Amino acid sequence: MNPFLMIQAAGQVAAGLEGEGEEVVTQSIDLIELGMMGGWIMYPLLLMSIIAIYIFIERFMVLRRASNIDTTFMNRIRDYIHDGKIDSALALCRSSNHPIARMIEKGITRIGRPLSDINAAIENVGNLEVASLEKGLSTLASIAGGAPMLGFLGTVIGMVISFWEMANSGANIVISQLAGGIYTALVTTVGGLIVGIIAYFAYNILVSKIQKVVFTMEAQSIEFMDLLYEPAN
Numbered sequence: 001m002n003p004f005l006m007i008q009a010a011g012q013v014a015a016g017l018e019g020e021g022e023e024v025v026t027q028s029i030d031l032i033e034l035g036m037m038g039g040w041i042m043y044p045l046l047l048m049s050i051i052a053i054y055i056f057i058e059r060f061m062v063l064r065r066a067s068n069i070d071t072t073f074m075n076r077i078r079d080y081i082h083d084g085k086i087d088s089a090l091a092l093c094r095s096s097n098h099p100i101a102r103m104i105e106k107g108i109t110r111i112g113r114p115l116s117d118i119n120a121a122i123e124n125v126g127n128l129e130v131a132s133l134e135k136g137l138s139t140l141a142s143i144a145g146g147a148p149m150l151g152f153l154g155t156v157i158g159m160v161i162s163f164w165e166m167a168n169s170g171a172n173i174v175i176s177q178l179a180g181g182i183y184t185a186l187v188t189t190v191g192g193l194i195v196g197i198i199a200y201f202a203y204n205i206l207v208s209k210i211q212k213v214v215f216t217m218e219a220q221s222i223e224f225m226d227l228l229y230e231p232a233n
Contacts, residue, residue, distance in 0.1 A: 041188045052143045056202040074220060107121060134210060147199060
């Protein structure tokens with residue numbers, strides 16, 4: 001069985017009015033052959049799909065790591081700061097490869113300065129971390145919007161080819177002469193929409209995960225600032 005089976009058309013032809021027999025005619029075409037009918041536009045669409053999949057997988061893994069944080073992290077930071085063990089708190093932050101740990105580390109290094117300066121330093125680090133988490137999302141959004149447009153460009157090119165064939169055929173128009181342009185028009189449209197839809201959903205999934213990470217970062221930074229407001233024991 002062809003693993004790339006894409007289209008299967010079956011027709012039944014009656015051998016007689018009494019149902020004397022039936023003949024089944026089956027035609028199939030695989031994805032590679034179908035894609036080649038779309039012309040050169042299918043190559044940038046293929047490249048876009050590869051880039052979109054790579055960005056999604058890479059960012060998804062990064063965001064999954066950023067979503068995982070030790071639930072005892074802030075409790076240990078609080079204990080170290082209350083005990084005056086600033087070096088131990090810094091060592092704990094540096095041993096954790098996490099955006100929140102880097103934010104808290106910057107805040108700890110500013111202890112002794114006005115609280116407004118500490119808060120500003122934490123916010124600056126937080127903005128840098130969010131920008132790092134959003135890396136590649138603009139490219140993914142461009143693919144989500146650009147792939148369908150590129151597919152529609154193929155549609156226009158295919159229709160131009162079909163009409164050109166019609167104009168040169170005169171009165172003797174043969175359907176097979178129009179098939180190439182029609183295939184180009186339809187296949188590129190389908191390809192562009194598929195790539196665009198995949199990139200669109202991938203983008204929104206990543207944005208949703210980033211928002212969850214940002215919310216956690218904000219909550220932890222507020223907890224750290226509340227810690228500094230607490231009176232020393």
